[in-house]
Amino acid sequence: MSAISIGRLRGGFCVYWDGPDGKRRRYQLEARTRAAAEAEGRDRYLRETGTPEGLTISAIWTSYIDHLGAKPTATTMRHTGKAVLETFGQLRPDQITIKDCRDYLRKRIADGRKVGTVHTELGHLRSATRWAAKLRLIDQAPHIELPPKPDSDVRPMSDAQIRALIDGCGAPHIRLAVVLLLATGARVGAVLDLTWQRVDFERGVIDLRLPDGLTRKGRAVVPMNRMARAALESAYQARLTDHVVEWAGERIKSIRKGYSAALTRAKLTDVNIHQIRHSVAVRMLAGGQSIEAVAQYLGHSNTAITYKTYARFLPEHLADAAEILNFDDLRKVK
Incomplete structure (x- = not known):
């Protein structure tokens, strides 16, 4: 909090700031460590600077x-x-x-x-x-x-659209990012955050998790398929930074422009980048993977999220249940 400063007072910590009248406010804190003093100091500032009726x-x-x-x-x-x-x-x-x-x-x-x-x-x-x-x-x-x-109105991409999207990627780092999105089902932020330290070629896994847990969104440890391995091995040989997706020796923070250009080359419209994640999930379910497996792959902490989002794309999984509801043969029963 830029308005406050933490200092030392009588053998402990204090918090101080300049009031609107120009006079300095200073309060002794109970904290015994710098980190605890930072937290306590913020709370004290909020209590002291709130309006008489309370904080807005x-x-x-x-x-x-x-x-x-x-x-x-x-x-x-x-x-x-x-x-x-x-x-x-x-x-x-x-x-x-x-x-x-x-x-x-x-x-x-x-x-x-x-x-x-x-x-x-x-x-x-x-x-x-x-x-x-x-x-x-x-x-x-x-x-x-x-x-x-x-409910999400995002539809899964067809195989033809996915192929066109990959072919439409001009720059190598855009193609690498798209391949990783398709191979891991991760959110774009997780792919752009990925560092080589969390790519294990020997075990064949990609760890999408952040070590400091900065994001609430679930991230998974996923196996490295053939497509991802080929792309990663090629990128590893040319690496200039610790981050997997890079360009000219700089970490990439956004692929919005590159992705948009790829869509233009592929002649695709209304294909949001998050649609890739949906497409991955639906493809796995269509291939016979369980909801539980897909939830783990996507980093969902609760399989209910996976059911709610993706089960509607696969009405065929209820085909056996639908067969039970054939009542047209009842007239044959004596």
């Missing part, structure tokens, strides 16, 4: 982002906060009602936003207020009503 959503939102640090959710909340804080920013948590949440949903839908987007925005509001309640910065978190999260 704007203050809580900013502090929660700071608490998240380098986690991807912090970056996302800087974007979702633009809309959320416009409506809720000046309110205290205890002032928020279910009607406010429903009014917000209607307003955002009227503005052309999808229900899924609003679900994410209000979900961030819920997370921030629950965090504040957990730290006892507020008495209790308000009930934030979320709209039902819609």
Whole structure:
């Protein structure tokens, strides 16, 4: 938190900052380590600088982002906060009602936003207020009503589309990223985060997990298939950085432009990059893999997520059950 500083006072730690009147505020802390003092100092700052009536959503939102640090959710909340804080920013948590949440949903839908987007925005509001309640910065978190999260409308890609996409990749690093997305079913962030240290050619596995656990999204350890091994071995010989997907000796943080160019060359439209992950899951299920195996491969912590998202693409798995419901032969029974 940039507003505060941690110092030493009477053999321990203290937190201090400059108030709006220009005078320095300083408070002794109970913490006995620097890390504990940083956390306690932030809490003390929030308590001391809150309005007499309590902290506003704007203050809580900013502090929660700071608490998240380098986690991807912090970056996302800087974007979702633009809309959320416009409506809720000046309110205290205890002032928020279910009607406010429903009014917000209607307003955002009227503005052309999808229900899924609003679900994410209000979900961030819920997370921030629950965090504040957990730290006892507020008495209790308000009930934030979320709209039902819609089923994904992303369709799996056909084999012809996948082949065209691979062939449409111009730059080597774009092709490598797409091949890894297809071979692992990972999210694009996991592929771009992948380092050579987590690629084990001897065991034939790719560890997509981050060692510091910065992301909430599940990441798996997956076997290295023939396609992935060929691409990785070629890239390993030409490596210039610790990251697997690189270009000109620099780590790649986004393949948006390269992926878009590949779609243009492949003459594909409306093929979102996340569609690759869906295609991988559906292909595995169609090949006879169990829901449990697919869930583990995708890094899902709960197989219910896999069922909800992908089972609808495979109505044929209920074919035997459907046969039981043939009632047209009942007239033959005497």
